[in-house]
Amino acid sequence: MPKITPRSFPQHAFETLNRNGLPPVLARIYAARGIEQPQQLETELSQLLPFVQLRNATLMAARLADAITERKRLLVIADYDSDGATACAVAIRALRKFGASVDYLVPNRFEYGYGLTPEIVRLAASRGDGWRPDILITVDNGIASVDGVLEANQLGMQVLITDHHLPGDQLPDAAVIVNPNQPDCDFPSKHLAGVGVIFYVMLALRAELRARGAFLADGKEPNLASLLDLVALGTVADVVKLDSNNRILVQQGLQRIRRGRGCAGINALLRVAKRDSRQATAYELGFMLGPRLNAAGRLDDMTLGIECLITDDEFTADQIAAKLDELNRQRREIEADMQQDALVKLATAVEAEELVTESACSICLYDPSWHQGVIGLLASRIKEKFHRPVIVFAPGNEGQIKGSGRSIPSFHLRDALDLVSKRHPGLILKFGGHAAAAGLTLLEQNFEDFRAAFEQISQSLLTPADLTRVIETDGDLDDAELNLELARCLAECVWGQGFPEPSFNAFFYVENQRVVGEKHLKLRLKKFDSNQRYDAILFFHTDLLPPRINAVFRVQANEYNGNTTLQLLLEHWLSIDSLTT
Structure with a gap:
């Protein structure tokens, strides 16, 4: 069961932000995200x-x-x-x-793989329209293209690399490399x-x-x-x-x-x-x-x-x-089918005692019918469901399978694959990535050996606490703070990776609930500690909730029929067995 916990924040940062005009709720939110001075919130060019x-x-x-x-x-x-x-x-x-x-x-x-490979360089050099380039400029790739750059140099084409991925032990012999993560870059x-x-x-x-x-x-x-x-x-x-x-x-x-x-x-x-x-x-x-x-x-x-x-x-x-x-509709259909297949595979493995989800520290899946372009999305979905490092494989070139992995916060996926590679030389043909996501290639015949090796590494690096999903929130809000003004203010800000959109949690009575649009749950909630009632919605959920819940939610300005009202967007909920005030 996930653990709901409030984000901590430095008191001095909160006080500084509050003293400089931010209301307490915003000061608390920004302080929890590493903001210490109001100037850090400026967004002018x-x-x-x-x-x-x-x-x-x-x-x-x-x-x-x-x-x-x-x-x-x-x-x-x-x-x-x-x-x-x-x-x-x-x-x-x-x-x-x-x-x-x-x-x-x-x-x-599907034909050439990722980056400036020698094959891509030769393709560039032999363009059918006779437009042979003098200079190749990579964008979002190239920092690992040692062989590709060598091929370009031999064919008389200069290479300029722009990339942001982490470099390997050897840099390509490009004319110029711009990458904030390359050695000696102080950006x-x-x-x-x-x-x-x-x-x-x-x-x-x-x-x-x-x-x-x-x-x-x-x-x-x-x-x-x-x-x-x-x-x-x-x-x-x-x-x-x-x-x-x-x-x-x-x-x-x-x-x-x-x-x-x-x-x-x-x-x-x-x-x-x-x-x-x-x-x-x-x-x-x-x-x-x-x-x-x-x-x-x-x-x-x-x-x-x-x-x-x-x-x-x-x-x-x-x-x-x-x-x-x-194409995106097709992708969603393919992903849904693959996800259903994956869940059946997991259930079958558990029944056969090949995989006990509670005790296993990782999940590796392969199916020869799966689509290589969607395995990363599938890995992400399964990781969210089971809170384990997940690698999903699909067929690659003849005799090979390609894997895409997603990881949990306490497990550096790229480093884990490096350990597998060192302890089992030749098992992984190639790999790359970072802490949260990685890709790799195996021989199909080595899938079971890899799964066992990856699980062994996972068990050595992960603890039971690591395998418990933690949902961080920005705590509770009193009635004066939980309002339409806050929703509008938060909507104006930029939130995302490393600067998560604020969510809150509180105990509610579920006073009314009904299915809308055939797939969403519309709710009327009353907080335990007040008489205030709130409209809420739980997307893609049609089963009725218990009468008392601990809910994680975001706030939203909901426009309907020309009116704008506050709405709570439920992201997670837990049933409360006994009434607590």
Whole structure:
């Protein structure tokens, strides 16, 4: 059973924030998220970290400025997720504004895998249209592409790497590398997404071109702030930590979208998701737009997603968005089928005593019918349900299977795979990732051996306490704090990974409940310690709740029939066996 616990916060930070004008509830919320001074909440562009602090950004800008002057052909090598797609769109849009000769290539995940591989380099060098690139620019990949960069160098193509992933023991022999996580980079924000990195490089390039007098002829400088809607989308969708610098990027991008200044593709994706751009939040970016964009890379080709983001034609954008929406529907159906299969497999394994969920520290699943593009989502769903490190496999190349893993906070997945690899040489063909997510490749015949080895490592690293899901909340609210004003205030802020949206918990009587829309539960709740009653909703749940609950909830301004009222969004609940006041 999950444990509900309030977030702790430094008292001195709370007092400082409260003393500087924040009401107690907001001071408590922000203090619990590491905010110590009001200045840390500022989201003006003037507060962005300067690009000169990002190692090699100015050097890459000089190389790109030379390439533009010399009419060199530039080819952006993208990744097939939302971060890679938005990063590619930022690069294409900015470089074209600067007058560059530029195109892009995104690997098909099923044919070429991830990153700048030697195969992708050869494909770039032999483009059928005769447009052979002089320079390859990676976005959201490349830091691990040692062999790919070597191949490009041998074929006479220069490589410029922009990435944000952690480097391995060996860096590629690229002409320039910009990555906040590379050795000797002192950039304070280590959590830039790939789209954030290329945006910073484009800022540096504009400054370099300005210094060279490139904009004197017509007196017009490209407005790179127009790209912030793309930066916001990629940053939120890639689930990077929303430190203060990333919050500025996301907040500024959202403001553009709300003011009707988003690009045609983002507006089209919002329309197909039936969302109002004027009320867009990080939720829309992460849970509405991101999945639709990702669906192209998961089931088809991310070229479709990139074309949606680089077109300025609304009709074209609407057509592509409709295709992305259909792909996302297909993805949901495939994922639902796979999830049902996975749960049956788990139940069967438990009955056969092959896997006892309560005692097992990890879950590894494989089915030859599963779709490689959806296994990461399935791993995430199962991890949420069972609170265990989970790796899900699907067929890869002949004789191989590819796995995608998701982990819990106390278990560093990439390090665990490294331990398996060292203790069982040759068992894992290749792997990579970070603490929360990782990917790997095995021979199909070695799946059971890997599952046993991974479970052994998991048991050595995890304790029973680690396997208990902890739900952190921002505590209870009194009646004066729990109001529509708070809901509206919180909706204006940027929340996400590392800066979680506030949730609260309290004890309620369930006075009324009914199913609405055939799949949601509408409730009327009364707090134990007051006479105040609240409207609430529990999405995708139709079983009636017990009469007394301990509920975890978020607050929302609910608009219906022209009226705006406070609504509680229930995220979790526990039955209370005996009345406690």
